[in-house]
Every structure is written in C-alpha cells, then in structure tokens.
Amino acid sequence: AELRIGVIGAGAMGSDHIKRITRRISGARVSAVVEPDETRAQTAVQNAPGAQAFGRIEDALEAGAVDAVLIATPGFLHEAVLLPALEAKLPILCEKPLTPDPESSWRVLEAEQASGARRIQVGFMRRFDPEYRQLRELVSAGTAGELLMVRAAHRNASVPEQYQQDMLITDSVVHELDVLPWLAGAELRSLEVKLPRRNSLTPERLQEPILVLMELSNGVLVDLEMNVSVQFGYQVTTEAVFESGVARIGENAGLQLWQAGRTGTGVDADFTTRFATAYDEQVQRWVDAARAGLAGTGSFVDGPDAWDGYRVAVACQQGVKALHAPGTRVEVELPERPAFYR
Numbered sequence: 001a002e003l004r005i006g007v008i009g010a011g012a013m014g015s016d017h018i019k020r021i022t023r024r025i026s027g028a029r030v031s032a033v034v035e036p037d038e039t040r041a042q043t044a045v046q047n048a049p050g051a052q053a054f055g056r057i058e059d060a061l062e063a064g065a066v067d068a069v070l071i072a073t074p075g076f077l078h079e080a081v082l083l084p085a086l087e088a089k090l091p092i093l094c095e096k097p098l099t100p101d102p103e104s105s106w107r108v109l110e111a112e113q114a115s116g117a118r119r120i121q122v123g124f125m126r127r128f129d130p131e132y133r134q135l136r137e138l139v140s141a142g143t144a145g146e147l148l149m150v151r152a153a154h155r156n157a158s159v160p161e162q163y164q165q166d167m168l169i170t171d172s173v174v175h176e177l178d179v180l181p182w183l184a185g186a187e188l189r190s191l192e193v194k195l196p197r198r199n200s201l202t203p204e205r206l207q208e209p210i211l212v213l214m215e216l217s218n219g220v221l222v223d224l225e226m227n228v229s230v231q232f233g234y235q236v237t238t239e240a241v242f243e244s245g246v247a248r249i250g251e252n253a254g255l256q257l258w259q260a261g262r263t264g265t266g267v268d269a270d271f272t273t274r275f276a277t278a279y280d281e282q283v284q285r286w287v288d289a290a291r292a293g294l295a296g297t298g299s300f301v302d303g304p305d306a307w308d309g310y311r312v313a314v315a316c317q318q319g320v321k322a323l324h325a326p327g328t329r330v331e332v333e334l335p336e337r338p339a340f341y342r
C-alpha cells in the first residue's frame with residue numbers, strides 16, 4: 001500500500017519535502033500536514049492533494065491519518081514530536097539534528113528501544129549525495145592508498161536572522177560531524193576551533209568564518225572552513241588526501257562557460273539545489289524501508305539512525321565548547337553503543 005506520510009512542520013524544509021513527496025517519490029503521498037500556523041498549513045495542504053491539516057501531531061495520530069512521519073520542525077521541537085510518534089510505533093524520518101543536546105537525544109534512544117525496533121532515520125542527507133558516496137568508496141577500496149587528511153569547506157551565501165553563533169556548529173558543522181567520520185570509516189576523537197580574521201560582511205552578532213580541526217580515531221586529520229557570509233552562493237567542497245592520490249568533490253555545479261577570455265562554472269544558491277539528488281534519494285530509500293518494515297521485515301530505516309543522531313549531538317556539544325575556547329583541543333567521548341544499535 002502507498003505510505004501515508006504526515007509532514008510535521010511546514011516551514012522551508014517541510015515545504016520542500018512536501019513537494020518532493022508529491023512530485024518525485026514513488027510509493028508514498030502526503031496525507032497530513034501538522035503545522036500550528038494556519039496560513040502556512042493551508043499553503044502546504046494546497047501543494048499536496050488529499051492532505052489534511054492538523055495543529056498538533058496528537059490529533060493526526062488520533063485521526064489515524066498517517067502511516068509514517070517526516071519531522072521538519074526546528075530542532076528544539078523534535079523531542080516533543082518523536083516521543084508520541086515512537087509511542088505509536090511509526091517509521092520516522094527526522095531532519096537534523098535528532099535533538100539539540102545529548103541528554104534529550106539519549107531520552108529518544110531509550111524511547112526507541114522501548115518501542116522494540118529502530119524506527120528513526122536521521123536526515124543527514126549528505127550520505128546520499130552521489131559524490132560523497134563515490135569518495136567513500138574510494139576510501140574503502142584503498143586504490144589511492146590510505147586516507148591521510150581531509151580539507152573541507154562549507155560555505156553559505158548568507159544566513160537568516162534567527163541564526164546565532166552556536167549554530168555555526170549545531171546547524172552547519174553538524175553535517176560534517178556526521179558525514180566526515182562516515183566517509184573516513186572512523187570515529188571523531190577531538191575538535192578544536194580557530195578564529196581567522198572576521199569577515200566584515202557577516203552580521204554583527206556573528207564571529208566567522210571559523211576553522212574547525214578534527215582528529216579521527218584512525219589518525220586522519222580534518223580541517224574545515226565554516227563560512228556563512230560568502231555572498232556569491234552555496235559551496236560545499238571536500239579534498240581528500242590519500243597516500244598516492246588526491247580527490248575533490250563539490251566543485252562543479254552545472255554549466256561551464258568560456259567567454260571573453262575567462263572560464264566559469266555555475267554556483268548553487270543554497271542546499272536545496274546542491275543536495276537535491278541526496279534529498280530525493282534519502283526520502284525514497286526511507287519510504288521503501290518504511291513500507292517494507294510495515295509489511296513485516298521489522299526494519300524501518302535505511303540510512304543514519306538514532307545512534308548517529310546521538311553521536312552527533314555529543315559532537316555538537318563538544319564543538320560548541322571548542323567554539324567558545326578557541327585554540328583548545330576538546331575531546332569527544334561516547335558511552336558504549338547499546339547492543340540495540342549494533
């Protein structure tokens with residue numbers, strides 16, 4: 001049967017997912033939109049034929065309107081939605097972060113274990129980007145030798161008004177905290193932040209760009225430039241230095257133009273275009289896993305799970321400490337991974 005998805009939160013990301021599910025994903029439709037803001041809810045429902053609007057997730061659950069939920073509210077509201085959805089034993093795709101801090105993420109892990117199965121997939125969509133996948137294969141195949149260093153840059157044209165200093169880590173670097181250890185096949189061991197010269201074009205409340213140094217458990221060192229006021233567009237690049245080769249991803253977006261003695265390539269405006277394929281792939285894989293799970297396989301996720309969400313919440317907490325103590329190496333330690341997540 002078609003998977004009836006309740007999309008929770010109809011802001012920028014929720015609306016993007018509603019369009020995606022309605023136009024590009026097979027085997028699923030949006031059956032409910034949960035959004036307290038009525039104007040937003042109405043606009044969202046118009047984009048999803050047959051969908052009903054609800055003010056609270058509890059009402060959508062009581063009405064029996066959904067088989068699965070996609071959570072796209074701001075991160076600090078995730079726990080309040082995750083708990084009733086787990087209670088109802090629904091498959092869940094939760095946008096990053098799982099929750100904003102390790103304590104609340106741990107409560108979510110406990111609730112998921114009590115529900116008897118892994119039902120939460122976390123929206124670290126870069127793992128579905130074709131270029132990151134190719135690079136990961138190069139790492140594991142070893143054909144260019146061992147991976148030694150990673151030099152990464154994560155650049156946004158600008159950020160919205162509600163973006164605060166700590167969000168450099170918790171909203172932006174959060175992606176690298178997930179994807180780079182995944183890419184390198186290792187765990188994050190420590191973080192350090194250094195502050196270069198401040199960009200005078202960044203909003204008054206921000207001190208950035210920042211340079212983040214990470215040590216991984218296999219000895220790989222990462223340097224990441226996090227930069228949210230580059231003005232020209234969106235760019236996420238990664239250079240992987242191997243023993244006998246170097247690979248780069250994220251550099252070409254669309255048309256290359258040679259004109260008037262110069263050459264140039266297109267630039268993405270934001271993450272919805274740069275990672276469009278990754279978002280589509282992520283949602284399709286989750287829909288397929290959720291349907292198979294509901295049909296009886298008992299396995300509801302095909303991608304980063306709640307343990308990954310927890311591990312990154314710990315990394316973010318330590319990353320914020322590093323951000324507030326420039327030049328200090330801050331260690332990252334995880335409790336033992338519960339058997340449930342092995």
Ligand code: ISE
Nearest residue numbers: 156159171172173175228271
């Ligand atoms: C935003 O929330 C994202 O997830 C984007 O991928 C990231 O580039 C941006 O910095 C974040 O604010």
